Amino acid sequence: MSVAEGLDQAAVAPSAAASGTATGLASGPAYRPKPFSTRLFRSEMTLIGGRRRNQMGLLVLAAMPIIMAIATKLTASDHRRGGDLMSSMTTNGLFVPLAAFMVEMTMFLPLAIAMLSGDSIAGEANLGTLRYLLTVPVSRTRLLAVKFASLCAGAFWGVLTVAIPGAIIGIALFGFGPMPTLSGSTLSAGEAVGRLVLVCLYLTAGLSALAAVGLFISTLTEQPIGASVAVMIVTIVSWILVGVPQLSWLHPWLLVDHWMAFQEFLRDPIAWDAPLAGLRLFALYAVVFWTLAWARFSGKDVTS
Amino acid sequence: MSIFTTRPWTRWAVPTAAVALVAAGSVAVSSTATADPTLPPMTPAELLVAVQQARPAGLSGTVVQTSDLGLPSLTLPGMSSGRGSAELSGTITGTHTWRVWLSGPSKARLALLGQGGESDIVRDGKDIWVWSSSSKEATHYLVPETMKHPTSLGDLGALPGKTGMPSATGAPAASVARGAAGAPGATPLPTTPQEAADKLLAMVDPSTEVTVPGTTTVAGRAAYQLVLTPRAKESLVASVRLAVDAETKVPLRVQVMSTRIATPAFEVGFTAVDFGVPDAQTFAFTPPAGTTVTEGKTPMTGDQPADKGANSMVPGELPGKATPPGSGIASAKPKFVGTGWATVVIVKGEPMTGSSPDGESSGQGKAPDSMTSMLQQLPTTSGAWGTGRVLEGTIFTAVLADDGRVAIGAVPADRLYAALAAGS
Structure with missing residues (x-):
């Protein structure tokens, strides 16, 4: 987020100059554009949040931990199965979101990011709204920065929904x-709540990096589905590569290899090497x- | 901005520059890491004296352990994947990351980091706790009186299983001494560190060449390399290399090189180390609610049961000799054939019946079964000595004869066959 805001501010100067000439015709005192406006960002977030498919996606994200918690409650007798986080669920309620992250980071959360980021530019181009968006007095650089910022916010939103x-x-x-x-x-x-917040922030950063990949792919095409599928392919291929021990030299450079490092926050003291x-x-x-x-x-x- | 508008293709230079910067950065880091630092020269004796006098008030760091012992690891469930297992018994193979904390002579903590799991060994004064997150079990041991004051840093806080080491010269040297002389406890106790170092060097000299050929960098710190080279030509161990921190003289890395592979067969060393005293809270262990707590037997003799995990992680312990795959057969008195690095140990056990003679069941309930299945996958062999199965590792070979004898040594298989034939 902060990176994107920094870019946003850097991008504001040329666009402000442009908007000054565009609106300078208005009567009264000379129009002074605000040095920093969140209007485009807010409009972007309204678009993301208002789309029915995104709302349905959030429902799916929220359903997973609920299903897992209920299933664990019903079969509490064999709670030893399924890894440490899963088996710990019965001891503390906060393990439920953590176990849900284990499951959802493999597929559902990257899928949500693929949908959002694939849509970001290609979706506008496909609907024919991109050219109108470019007529507003906002530079393309700033538009791209706002798009990325909204994707980061979308990633955080998705993580919190889990x-x-x-x-x-x-x-x-x-x-x-x-x-x-x-x-x-x-x-x-x-x-414990603090650790959960750290995990959420870390996963948001991880998904935001994937969103940057999606944003780039989205600028290459006018088909949002194509961009979304490409992001999913990137994710799935990465997971497959992580499973091949012969390619261990490549693993540190794959995003997905670092996502599961959120479990390092559950050690005491926190093992910062892997998350950093x-x-x-x-x-x-x-x-x-x-x-x-x-x-x-x-x-x-x-x-x- | 102007160049980017007049020449739009120049925009692509920005991401390219970012990638190039990172690539250059990582290359620079790795090349500075390989440059050997210049340090005042030291003789092996001086270095040994310095190592045994090293008394850091505390340290914390990350230790990475890599084993390529040539064991058929894929047949052992939970032991195969690179950083999967957090079980102490799984540390024989693959790569494992430990976090280490030391504070004074009586506080130590080792944490084996697994994927979503952790095993800890915590020592705080006279209490030792062994914790496993996957089974949610904690075992409590009391430190026996005799090991309350460990004298050497090489003991790493005197873990269970490392207690009977009489020499104060650090674990690697002690292992060598044991291998070379058989019973170092019989020698009169040296009075000064210098004398101890000289005695040790004299003792290992017939079998081992000890040199300080140069320096290296471990965990970003300048270090001396102490190299032990076996004089026995038939030894599978090409050399044992010990990196000693130049400033604090704390051993930072141990590598066991094999004659069969170019990379270390066994390596354990710090990837990050800090010589500040850790917070006392680090060493306090209270089993969390819902934990199965057992009171362990005091591991006085160091052979059962905590030895199982502890042996393979102490720097300098030759892993092949420490935890051979047939370690359950340890009841009979071993017989030694040959000397020095070419020593072959023959243990008389029960004839192989298919079920493991391993009687204890402390947590790793699956171990005997998987051990048996692993043994059954070993190639069979036969000779004048009988028939059996052979395990050819990178730094050791083991022959499990069908009559129950087990021969282990850091030598090729034909030497074991010869030893078995001579013994029968």
């Missing part, structure tokens, strides 16, 4: 209190693919 319903159903079914860590220590309830390596790669992906999208989009002929 975390909050998951936490509510988990606390309702399994209670809330001190949380055991993987290291065998116990966190107070407040610390992840954050570095996420930032690299965001910068490289956003600038790729910028190189492609700001020189592109918009014909639809």
Whole structure:
């Protein structure tokens, strides 16, 4: 988010100059554009949030932790199965969103990002609204920055849609209190919530990096479905590559390999090595693919 | 802005530059890491003295352990994938990451990081806790009186299983001494570190060449390399390389090189290390609610049951000798054939009946079954000594004869056959 806002501010100067000439005809005191306006961002968020398909997607995201929690509650006798996070669900409600992340980061959350990011430019081009969007006094660079910022916000939204319903159903079914860590220590309830927030922020960063890839792909085509499918292919191929031990030299450079590092936040003290390596790669992906999208989009002929 | 509008293709230079910058950065990091630092020269004896006098007030760091022992690892469930398992018993193969904390002589914590799991060994004064997150089990041990004051850093806080080490010269040297002389405890105790180092060097000299050929960088710190090269030509161990931090003289890395592969057969070393004293809270362990807590037997003799995991992680312990795959057969008195690095150990056990003689069941309930199935996948072999199965690793070979004898040594298989034939 902060990266995108920085870009946003950097991009504001040329667009402000442009808008000054465009609206300078207005009577009265000379129009002074605000140095920083969130209007385009807000409009973008309204578009994302208002789309029925996105709302349905959020429902699916929220349903997973609820299904998992209820299934675990009903079969509490064999809670030893299915990995550490799954088996810990019965001990503390906050493990429900964490276990849900384990499941959803493989497919559903990247799918949500693929939908959003594929739509971002290609969707507008497909509907024919891109050229109208470009007539407003906003530079293409700024438009791209706002698009990316809204995708980051969308990623956070998606992560919270897993975390909050998951936490509510988990606390309702399994209670809330001190949380055991993987290291065998116990966190107070407040610390446990803090760890969950850290996990949410980390996963948001990870998904935002994927959104940058999607934004770039979205500038290459006018078919949003094509862009979304391409992002999913990137994700699935990455998961397959991560499963091939002979390619271990490549793994540190794959986004998905770093997503599961969110479990490092459940150690005591937090093992920062893996999440920090992840954050570095996420930032690299965001910068490289956003600038790729910028190189492609700001020189592109918009014909639809 | 202007160049980007007049020459639109120049925009592509921006992402290209970003990628190039990162690539150049990672190349620069790896090339500076390989440049050997310049340090004042030290003799092996001086280095050994310095190592045994090293007393860091505390340290914390990340240790990565890589084993390529040539074991048929894929047949062991949960032990195969790179960083999958957080079970202590799974550390024989693959790559594992540990977090290490030390504070003074009596506080230590080791955490084995697995994918979504963790096993911890915490020592705080006289209490030792062994914790496994996957089984949610904690085992409590009390430190016996004799090991309350460990003298060497090489003992890494005197873990269970590392107790009977009489020498104060660090674990790797002690292992060598044991291999070379058989019973180092019989020698009179040296009075000064210098004397101890000299004695040790004299003792290992017939079998091992000890040199300090140069320096290296481990975890971003300048370090001396102490290299032990077996004089026995038939040894599978090409050399044992110990990297000692130049400033604190703490061993930072141990590599066991094999004559069969170019990369280390076994390596354990810091990837990050900090010599600050960790917070005392790090060493406090209280089993969380819902944990199965068992009171362990004091691991005085160091052979059962905590030895299982502890042996393979202490730097310098030769893993092949420490935890051979047939470690369950440990009841009979071993017989030694040959000397030095070419020593062959023959243990007389029960004839192979298919079921593992491993009686204890502490947490890793699956181990005997998978061990049996692993043994059955080993190639069969026969000779003048009888028939059996052979396991050819990178730094050791084991022959499991059908009559129950097990021969293990850091030598090729034909030496084991010869030893078995001579013994029968």
